[in-house]
Amino acid sequence: MRQKDTSTASFRRLLREISLLLAYEVTRELDIGMQRIETPLCEMDAPLLEGKKLALISILRAGNGLLDGILELIPAARVGFIGLYRDPETLQPVQYYSKVPRALDARMTIVVDPMLATGNSSAAAIDVLKQEGARNIRFLCLLAAPEGVARMREAHPDVPIVTAALDERLDDHGYIVPGLGDAGDRMFGTK
Known part of the structure; x- marks a missing residue:
């Protein structure tokens, strides 16, 4: 994914695959209850997820690249x-849109954005979600910079971060180094 000549199609496919793997990590601690069921052979207590359906919140536009794998x-x-x-x-960050599911106070909410660079956009998105009532929030990203992790820890110490890689630093333009460039542009072929 990091190679500059990786095609848009390959970038999308790899992002989907990695997001599926990250989804396993971010949902590792879901609340599980037991329900009595009958198998073809006998009755048993079977584990099942408790509570309302999870909420996935994409930070537009690049976050959409993570959704398909997680929804799988x-x-x-x-x-x-x-x-x-x-x-x-x-x-x-400058906000231009917000549409989120109801009852966020009763849902695990997973915020997705491929890059945690400065941390300003992710912190702002989580501010919006907390204003909407979200309390059980996780942040999932592909790459993170130490500066972004520090900003998130400062703004939202209660929000765990799940990432595939922690890179070295940010450059003067706020891009992750070594990074992979602008994830949205690479995913949508706009640059």
Whole structure:
């Protein structure tokens, strides 16, 4: 994925595969209850997920690349979107859209964005979700920079971060180094 000449189709396929693997990690501690069932041979107490369906929240637009793989594992999840872009001068997030599932206070909420760079967009998205009532939140990303992890820990110490890799640092433009470039542009073929 990191190679600059990786095709858009290959990038999408790899992102989907990795997001499926990350989904296993982020859901590792789901609440499990028991229900008495009857198998073809006998009755037994079978484990099942407790509570409301999970909520997946994509930080637009790049977060959408993680959704397919996660939904493959959790097809009944509710899906929401928070539109943010990073102002190139200030590196601060600007919100332009928000549509999230109801009853976030009763759902595990998994926020997805491939890159945790400055941490400003992810922190802002989680601010929005907490205002909507979310309490049990996880953040899932493909790559993270130490600066973004520190920003998230400062803003939301209660939100665990699940990532495939922790890279070295941010450059002067707020990009992760060595990174993989702009995930949204690479996924959608816009650059």
